Amino acid sequence: MSQPLKGRLALVTGSGRGIGNAIALKLASQGADIIVNFFRHREAADKTARDIEAMGVKAQIIRANVGDAKKIDEMFDTIGNDWGHLDILINNAASGVGRSVMDVDLKAWDWTMDINAKAFLLCAQRAAKLMEGRGGKIVSISSLGSSFVLPTYAIVGISKAALEALTRYLAIELAPKGICVNGVAASAVETEALKFYIKEGFIKDTRQATPAGRMVIPEDVANVVAFLCSDEALMIRGQIIIVDGGTSVAPFVMQEQDRQ
Amino acid sequence: MSVEEQIKEIVAKIVHVDKSIITREGTFKDIKADSLDVVQALVAVEDAFEIEIPDEEAQKFQNFGDFVDYVERCLAAKERA
Numbered sequence: 001m002s003q004p005l006k007g008r009l010a011l012v013t014g015s016g017r018g019i020g021n022a023i024a025l026k027l028a029s030q031g032a033d034i035i036v037n038f039f040r041h042r043e044a045a046d047k048t049a050r051d052i053e054a055m056g057v058k059a060q061i062i063r064a065n066v067g068d069a070k071k072i073d074e075m076f077d078t079i080g081n082d083w084g085h086l087d088i089l090i091n092n093a094a095s096g097v098g099r100s101v102m103d104v105d106l107k108a109w110d111w112t113m114d115i116n117a118k119a120f121l122l123c124a125q126r127a128a129k130l131m132e133g134r135g136g137k138i139v140s141i142s143s144l145g146s147s148f149v150l151p152t153y154a155i156v157g158i159s160k161a162a163l164e165a166l167t168r169y170l171a172i173e174l175a176p177k178g179i180c181v182n183g184v185a186a187s188a189v190e191t192e193a194l195k196f197y198i199k200e201g202f203i204k205d206t207r208q209a210t211p212a213g214r215m216v217i218p219e220d221v222a223n224v225v226a227f228l229c230s231d232e233a234l235m236i237r238g239q240i241i242i243v244d245g246g247t248s249v250a251p252f253v254m255q256e257q258d259r260q
Numbered sequence: 261m262s263v264e265e266q267i268k269e270i271v272a273k274i275v276h277v278d279k280s281i282i283t284r285e286g287t288f289k290d291i292k293a294d295s296l297d298v299v300q301a302l303v304a305v306e307d308a309f310e311i312e313i314p315d316e317e318a319q320k321f322q323n324f325g326d327f328v329d330y331v332e333r334c335l336a337a338k339e340r341a
Contacts, residue, residue: 041315063312065303
């Protein structure tokens with residue numbers, strides 16, 4: 001199997017479970033050594049690392065709450081000391097509070113913005129320094145809630161909009177350094193975490209509303225991320241690639257078909 | 261100050277309640293803490309004691325007593341190490 005990322009080092013934030021896990025495994029399958037960042041689920045991170053090492057590449061686990069600037073600094077200090085460089089940053093870690101706009105308080109706002117938006121700024125700043133002189137790839141993981149209004153998704157959607165804007169600014173500012181920055185925005189992805197946020201029937205409804213006929217799974221996102229990390233995607237800069245099985249371009253078509 | 265008192269102080273500050281209403285038998289629900297309060301309390305306690313409380317362990321806590329006991333066990337293990 002071809003290993004286009006052999007010898008590269010990738011940091012995937014929030015890679016113990018779900019989308020981050022799938023991305024870490026995909027990049028590892030292409031030969032990259034992986035830094036598995038996690039915060040709350042050590043057992044899952046341990047398993048991710050074991051699965052990565054089983055593919056014959058290296059894995060290092062770093063626990064850090066990316067909502068805390070000091071912890072981000074410590075994580076990058078460790079990467080700098082242990083590896084001295086970084087080739088790929090996948091800004092995947094996310095959190096949020098499911099509330100309507102009118103119920104958002106400062107605590108929920110700060111928590112969500114710190115983890116979903118501010119962390120990307122701080123991680124990208126530190127990562128870019130470790131990529132100096134060797135180029136690199138940065139991919140942010142967003143969601144359709146950045147552009148569309150989803151029930152009780154207000155703060156997360158707003159934080160993802162900030163993350164997408166930052167993706168574009170970073171893409172232009174880092175282009176002269178040979179660093180390629182893009183994002184991937186998915187619709188609801190079938191993960192363990194999703195089950196905490198959704199109401200009964202959501203998965204069935206989403207499946208029916210998706211032109212591609214099924215929900216997006218973590219591997220769908222991971223495949224696009226891997227492409228954006230390849231040299232074949234070098235001329236894609238500052239773009240947010242949507243992975244939603246066609247939902248966003250045909251919101252009414254499927255509802256109409258359901259009625260027939 | 262005992263570990264229990266320190267934890268009560270941290271939780272009270274995050275949930276904005278008087279620490280006297282936090283008892284070993286009580287739960288986060290009893291003091292009207294939401295899910296974000298719970299996560300922030302766990303994080304703050306981790307930082308204060310320089311320990312790790314994985315979600316898998318936190319989910320087993322039935323009340324504050326279990327929370328305190330877990331932290332004390334972590335500290336004892338740290339001491340031994």
